[in-house]
Amino acid sequence: MELPLLEETRCSRCTDCVAVCPTNCLSMRGATPFLIRPTDCISCGLCVLVCPSAALSLAPQ
Amino acid sequence: MRHPQLLVYESDDKLASLLRPLAEENKWLLRQPRQMATCVRLFERGGPGVLVLRPSRDLERELDQLERLTWIHPDAAVVLIVDSEQARLGRLAWDLGVRWVLPPPHNRERLSEVVTSLMRPYQATGG
Amino acid sequence: MSADESSNPPAKRQRRLAKTYRWQAFFERCAEPLFVLDRRRRLRYVNRAWETLTGLAAEQAHVLVCRRSRPVTADDSAEDILAHAMTPPPDVLRGVSGRVRRLLPNRQAAARWWEVEFWPLLQEGEQGGHIILGRIRPMQAVELVRDHALSEKLVNLRQRRLERYGLEAWTSSAPAMRRLVEQVRLASQVNTPVLLVGEVGTGKQTLARTIHAQSARRDGACVVLDCEHLPPAAVAALLAGEGNGHEGLTSIYLREPAFLPRDVQMLLAERLTRGSAEGPRILAGCATPPAQAVREGRLLDELACALGTLILEVPPLRQRVNDLPDLVQRLLERACAGRETRVTNLSADAWTILRSYAWPGNVRELYTVLRDACARANGEQIRVSDLPAALRRAVQREQAPPRSTEGPLPLEQLLEEAERRLIQLALQRAGGRKARAARLLSIPRPRLWRRMVKLGIADTEKESDAEAEE
Numbered sequence: 001m002e003l004p005l006l007e008e009t010r011c012s013r014c015t016d017c018v019a020v021c022p023t024n025c026l027s028m029r030g031a032t033p034f035l036i037r038p039t040d041c042i043s044c045g046l047c048v049l050v051c052p053s054a055a056l057s058l059a060p061q
Numbered sequence: 062m063r064h065p066q067l068l069v070y071e072s073d074d075k076l077a078s079l080l081r082p083l084a085e086e087n088k089w090l091l092r093q094p095r096q097m098a099t100c101v102r103l104f105e106r107g108g109p110g111v112l113v114l115r116p117s118r119d120l121e122r123e124l125d126q127l128e129r130l131t132w133i134h135p136d137a138a139v140v141l142i143v144d145s146e147q148a149r150l151g152r153l154a155w156d157l158g159v160r161w162v163l164p165p166p167h168n169r170e171r172l173s174e175v176v177t178s179l180m181r182p183y184q185a186t187g188g
Numbered sequence: 189m190s191a192d193e194s195s196n197p198p199a200k201r202q203r204r205l206a207k208t209y210r211w212q213a214f215f216e217r218c219a220e221p222l223f224v225l226d227r228r229r230r231l232r233y234v235n236r237a238w239e240t241l242t243g244l245a246a247e248q249a250h251v252l253v254c255r256r257s258r259p260v261t262a263d264d265s266a267e268d269i270l271a272h273a274m275t276p277p278p279d280v281l282r283g284v285s286g287r288v289r290r291l292l293p294n295r296q297a298a299a300r301w302w303e304v305e306f307w308p309l310l311q312e313g314e315q316g317g318h319i320i321l322g323r324i325r326p327m328q329a330v331e332l333v334r335d336h337a338l339s340e341k342l343v344n345l346r347q348r349r350l351e352r353y354g355l356e357a358w359t360s361s362a363p364a365m366r367r368l369v370e371q372v373r374l375a376s377q378v379n380t381p382v383l384l385v386g387e388v389g390t391g392k393q394t395l396a397r398t399i400h401a402q403s404a405r406r407d408g409a410c411v412v413l414d415c416e417h418l419p420p421a422a423v424a425a426l427l428a429g430e431g432n433g434h435e436g437l438t439s440i441y442l443r444e445p446a447f448l449p450r451d452v453q454m455l456l457a458e459r460l461t462r463g464s465a466e467g468p469r470i471l472a473g474c475a476t477p478p479a480q481a482v483r484e485g486r487l488l489d490e491l492a493c494a495l496g497t498l499i500l501e502v503p504p505l506r507q508r509v510n511d512l513p514d515l516v517q518r519l520l521e522r523a524c525a526g527r528e529t530r531v532t533n534l535s536a537d538a539w540t541i542l543r544s545y546a547w548p549g550n551v552r553e554l555y556t557v558l559r560d561a562c563a564r565a566n567g568e569q570i571r572v573s574d575l576p577a578a579l580r581r582a583v584q585r586e587q588a589p590p591r592s593t594e595g596p597l598p599l600e601q602l603l604e605e606a607e608r609r610l611i612q613l614a615l616q617r618a619g620g621r622k623a624r625a626a627r628l629l630s631i632p633r634p635r636l637w638r639r640m641v642k643l644g645i646a647d648t649e650k651e652s653d654a655e656a657e658e
Contacts, residue, residue, distance in 0.1 A: 003062065003064070003090075003107075004062050005062060005106070006062040006063075008560065008576040008577065008578070009564065009573055009574065009576055009577055010576065010577060011576075011578070012105045012577065013577075013578065013581075022606070024647060025088075026594050027186045028186065029063070029186045030576065030578070031576075031577075031578035031581075032062075032063075032576075033062065034062065034063050034064070034186060035063065035064035036064070036065070036088075036184065036186060037088035037090070038064040038065065038066070038088065038089070038090040038107075039084075039085065039090060040088055042609075042613060043609055043610050043613050044604060044606045044609050044610055046084040046602065046605075046606050046608065049602055049605060050602075051595075056062075061089070061107075089328070101526060105563060110357055121339060121341045121342060121345075124342060124344055124345060125341075128345055128348065128349050129525060129526055132349070132352065132522065132525060133523065133525055133526055133559070138417075139213070147569075148432050148435070148436075149338055150338070152408075152409040152436040152437065153338060153345075153346055153409070155409045155410065155411045155412070155437070156346055156349060156350070156409050156410060157345075157346070158349070158412075160412075160414060160417075160418070161418060161422070164431065167390060174419045174422070175418070175419060176418050177424065178418055178419050179414075179417050179418070181417055182417060185251065
């Protein structure tokens, strides 16, 4: 199972990852996205693809 | 990325099976680390969460690592599971920074009640 | 004898030796048992108090070599038991003074516990090494009752944690902080309830543990209760002393008591106003002034009054900017405690950011930022690129790049990529079996097969498995 990994030094707070997630498992928490329902993540990778600052990657858990 | 995670550290699967339905219902990630060092790594990667810890016979080493864990990750919430003859161990655990010491009975209801309330700040959004 | 000494006239040397003997006399007259170990941890000196305590004469003591770290039992020889008691822990050999508790088992009588403190003194010359000055404090029976039945290792583990809560962590040039430290000292000498008021993350809980660690109650446990995030019934039961009563619990810190149910608040207020010296000492912490919580109806007035005998105001981090260098140093040590490579400093630019940031989350936020930055840092220094972007933006007032309304969103590619990953995930969960994967994906098997070919996803299913699935 792979979950998104966030590099906080690059996050621009654009919230596109939250918007694009097909299972609504992401949410903003303060200035950065937060994986609020990790068991709903299907590792589709759309958040990674859409991030403008390459702050996200998928990593095996 | 930070996510709500429930770690259960024990020598078997008993506590984890009692908590699995609760984790599934709330969509928390339930992990069963077999080493204390793994707990530290999981908190580093996924942010703080709740650790339910039932010490084994190797309790001196586990508590030594627990002391370091609560020192480096004071934001993580540890629940220590003790048996009825382990009152002194429970008192030591308070000093080592655990959030709650749970004596028997260790049934689903009592475990779920403590875990649910401790998990609240880790699943909430906002500042 | 060094060259220097041999060139001194005899009279000067005589005076110097006489002074040395005066110092030895100080040690001899000292009421506390003292000893000195040489570089090889051989016992070189013991004072009279030491002889009295151990019942061993100085001449007999010189055979002892204090290298035994393995625990001892009542079956070991008296010399081994003694040598073990005076064996310095590893940190001391590295030059850090330390204090441990050592168990002296005894077949005939009750076991004794000693608190042994070690001071390593670095020696000159190429050989280096430390001689070690030690002091022994026999522990009182009343302290023993609480600790006995815990192994020596656990007793020392508890000591290690207790020693993290010293007053040195709070040194500051700010007057408000100095006042706070004096109040902490006072609080640790009395039994009255203490109310700590300060923003989130200012260190109220740490201060409560510090008060406990500095007080006569330190040999009992300090319980920290998160009234907001623990089941109210469980907290109420603990406060009421159900189960084991309050045996061994000498201090209780209540984080945000306004979250306690009203009846519990009432009972607590009553107990505090009754004011018996027995039972645990109560401390509490509030992020907002208690008067406000009372006005809002969350905190009972009676409880606010009962807790308000001694109020300590903890200043926010932004009012302690001059403390940042020392604080950061201390927090870096803490953050790197589990790592091999220690981060010891920050780049000038990173410092600027730390100094300019408002720190709404105070010390807790600072610690989290430093801890995460340590994990990222390459080597001993934290640079700006190791700090979270949100921090940099807040300080430099950078505009976050606008939402990528202008950026391309190639639908075909994105959908194709998402489909590829979903199919891969389904295959993984199905153990490579296409029929099962298709069921997971809720599509007919031929469609799955076509998509796998189109997307170039390898088919790893064995023929035997495929047949079994029919």
